Amino acid sequence: MKETVEASKVRVADVELELFDSGRGRPLLFLHGDHGFQFRRPFVSALSADRRFLAPSHPGFGKSSLPDWLDCVDDIAHLYLELMDVLKLDELDVVGCSIGGWIAAEMATKTPERFRRLVLVGPTGIKVGPADKLDIPDIFAKPEEEVRKLLYHSPDTMEANTSEMSEDDLALMFRARETLALLAWEPWMHNSKLKRRLHRIAAPALFVRGESDGLISQAYLEAYSALLPNARMLTIEAAGHMPELEQPESFARAVLEFLGD
Amino acid sequence: MRAWHFSENAYPYLPPAETYPSIRVSLPNQIYDPTKGAALYDRYIEEWLIAEDEGVEIMLNEHHQTATCVDPAAPLMLAALARLSKKARLLILGNPIANRRQPVRVAEEMAMIDILSHGRLEAGFVRGVPYEILPANSNPVRMNERHWEALDLIIKCWTHHDGPFSHEGRFFHHRSINIWPRPMQQPHPPVWVSTTSTGGAAQVGGRGYVQATFLTGFETTKRIYEAYRRGWREAGRGQDVPIDRLAYAALIYVGETEARAHAGAEKLLWYVTSNKVPPHFSNPPGYLPVAMNVQLARGAHNVVSAYGTKQSTVEGAIEAGLMFAGTPDQVTKQIKRHWEYVGGYGHLLIMGQAGFLEHDDTVHGIRMFAREVYPQLKQMYPERLSSGVPCAT
Numbered sequence: 001m002k003e004t005v006e007a008s009k010v011r012v013a014d015v016e017l018e019l020f021d022s023g024r025g026r027p028l029l030f031l032h033g034d035h036g037f038q039f040r041r042p043f044v045s046a047l048s049a050d051r052r053f054l055a056p057s058h059p060g061f062g063k064s065s066l067p068d069w070l071d072c073v074d075d076i077a078h079l080y081l082e083l084m085d086v087l088k089l090d091e092l093d094v095v096g097c098s099i100g101g102w103i104a105a106e107m108a109t110k111t112p113e114r115f116r117r118l119v120l121v122g123p124t125g126i127k128v129g130p131a132d133k134l135d136i137p138d139i140f141a142k143p144e145e146e147v148r149k150l151l152y153h154s155p156d157t158m159e160a161n162t163s164e165m166s167e168d169d170l171a172l173m174f175r176a177r178e179t180l181a182l183l184a185w186e187p188w189m190h191n192s193k194l195k196r197r198l199h200r201i202a203a204p205a206l207f208v209r210g211e212s213d214g215l216i217s218q219a220y221l222e223a224y225s226a227l228l229p230n231a232r233m234l235t236i237e238a239a240g241h242m243p244e245l246e247q248p249e250s251f252a253r254a255v256l257e258f259l260g261d
Numbered sequence: 262m263r264a265w266h267f268s269e270n271a272y273p274y275l276p277p278a279e280t281y282p283s284i285r286v287s288l289p290n291q292i293y294d295p296t297k298g299a300a301l302y303d304r305y306i307e308e309w310l311i312a313e314d315e316g317v318e319i320m321l322n323e324h325h326q327t328a329t330c331v332d333p334a335a336p337l338m339l340a341a342l343a344r345l346s347k348k349a350r351l352l353i354l355g356n357p358i359a360n361r362r363q364p365v366r367v368a369e370e371m372a373m374i375d376i377l378s379h380g381r382l383e384a385g386f387v388r389g390v391p392y393e394i395l396p397a398n399s400n401p402v403r404m405n406e407r408h409w410e411a412l413d414l415i416i417k418c419w420t421h422h423d424g425p426f427s428h429e430g431r432f433f434h435h436r437s438i439n440i441w442p443r444p445m446q447q448p449h450p451p452v453w454v455s456t457t458s459t460g461g462a463a464q465v466g467g468r469g470y471v472q473a474t475f476l477t478g479f480e481t482t483k484r485i486y487e488a489y490r491r492g493w494r495e496a497g498r499g500q501d502v503p504i505d506r507l508a509y510a511a512l513i514y515v516g517e518t519e520a521r522a523h524a525g526a527e528k529l530l531w532y533v534t535s536n537k538v539p540p541h542f543s544n545p546p547g548y549l550p551v552a553m554n555v556q557l558a559r560g561a562h563n564v565v566s567a568y569g570t571k572q573s574t575v576e577g578a579i580e581a582g583l584m585f586a587g588t589p590d591q592v593t594k595q596i597k598r599h600w601e602y603v604g605g606y607g608h609l610l611i612m613g614q615a616g617f618l619e620h621d622d623t624v625h626g627i628r629m630f631a632r633e634v635y636p637q638l639k640q641m642y643p644e645r646l647s648s649g650v651p652c653a654t
């Protein structure tokens with residue numbers, strides 16, 4: 001059975017945001033990862049079963065516009081705080097994956113009181129290691145096969161076959177890649193100020209890592225979570241950088257359990 | 262018609278290509294022997310000066326972290342040439358200003374070279390090939406916007422003479438700009454821009470700068486020139502587009518016999534055949550428009566990787582218009598065919614040295630071109646001609 005999901009358009013500042021708004025209940029803001037958001041994923045139905053599930057496509061991803069002034073994750077954090085105003089959401093839970101986790105962390109450092117609980121899944125955003133070693137491998141400077149191995153626990157079953165994708169989907173994929181580069185190119189995948197601000201996030205936070213994640217190391221996530229006063233960590237087995245896709249059931253279970261549903 | 266001797270200062274002493282994944286960006290510099298490198302600089306400079314003696318102008322460019330072009334700071338080489346040469350025009354094509362953090366510094370360097378050379382600078386600006394992105398750590402997204410803001414700022418640096426001015430733009434910020442020296446040529450040195458897209462060419466045409474294109478053969482060159490002429494006319498510059506606004510770069514080797522010419526030309530193909538670069542360096546995100554990446558994913562040919570073409574034989578390269586090689590008469594005919602097909606240009610940028618083309622052969626090629634082909638081209642294509650107008654030659 002296929003239902004058609006229509007995303008709505010919401011205007012925030014001068015940005016036209018694509019917003020997937022489904023389900024009823026306490027609001028959960030989902031901030032997608034580096035590849036954009038697709039509604040028809042098993043983890044989405046699990047998370048939206050008893051919740052109002054809100055997932056914007058970040059500017060420059062999906063069908064959201066990208067204004068010429070916007071060029072960093074911090075810009076998106078400000079934009080989404082304004083989105084919360086527009087939607088009249090005073091307090092909510094947030095789940096952010098990869099760059100979405102980075103956005104969530106930036107938002108929560110600005111208005112910590114508006115976040116009840118945070119789940120950060122393989123989040124990027126900080127730099128903790130030495131200057132002569134990238135904390136996060138340079139996925140743009142590696143052959144595709146290598147990147148696949150870094151991203152997935154089971155690269156062969158997970159990667160989309162571009163020859164079977166529609167031109168529209170290909171365009172979305174390349175656009176997401178371009179926007180990711182715009183946002184994360186320099187400094188590479190982080191904001192050097194963020195780690196000096198994370199202590200403001202008093203809400204309980206769960207840091208999730210797929211055990212085979214080649215982008216976000218265990219040490220990186222430990223250092224990240226240690227910067228928040230009330231954070232703990234969770235590993236999802238048989239998953240890489242996107243446990244929400246590779247292990248949707250155990251991912252959703254862990255998230256809902258942490259959120260107290 | 263004006264001809265330019267263009268040398269990339271390649272370092273050809275490399276291990277077999279199958280032992281490394283890329284000749285650019287990631288090739289360890291332990292392979293570079295400084296002593297051999299110094300001898301190569303001596304030699305390449307000498308070849309530029311021989312070209313000057315033969316009445317040919319001088320051109321150079323800049324690439325980074327690559328064995329194909331060991332000239333990562335072209336203004337330094339240009340400064341040396343400004344003092345060693347006496348009369349040739351000096352074309353740098355060019356300054357990769359979307360990758361340089363300080364356009365004002367570029368304006369200063371160029372002004373200094375104009376003074377050092379007593380007004381012989383031709384200042385070129387390039388967006389830079391995709392493999393320059395990583396060495397510069399430059400964001401590949403919005404390069405075009407950075408490029409134009411930088412170029413406009415540089416022109417203002419050269420032409421503003423009343424003390425400090427400020428610039429608070431989208432990408433560059435300065436509170437006090439007041440360069441010393443200012444250029445010798447007034448109002449500023451001639452400006453060149455290279456581009457591979459029709460949109461870019463129309464913009465260059467609108468501003469009236471010299472438009473150069475590299476190894477783009479027949480069809481692409483024609484499209485780029487048409488876009489340039491359209492941009493020129495739409496900006497109200499008049500119906501006639503002087504041929505000296507357009508330039509074409511090709512691999513060129515002239516010999517007294519076809520056999521000798523083809524032997525030289527074969528060595529020039531080093532640029533085509535040795536340019537081993539994996540896709541993650543040649544197509545970084547954002548460098549190409551999304552629509553073009555979709556076409557590439559559907560199997561289209563990457564038009565931006567200038568040398569990554571299939572024309573890796575002398576005959577194929579000549580057929581494709583990337584190369585002009587043969588006896589003086591053959592080369593003249595090949596250029597004529599290309600020139601007329603694309604609508605005409607006033608500058609021929611000669612890639613006359615590559616890889617293992619030794620000094621004697623390089624000099625032979627320069628002299629044969631200068632003495633046997635160049636006079637015919639100058640006669641056929643005087644500078645007063647207009648581009649895009651059929652000419653009776």
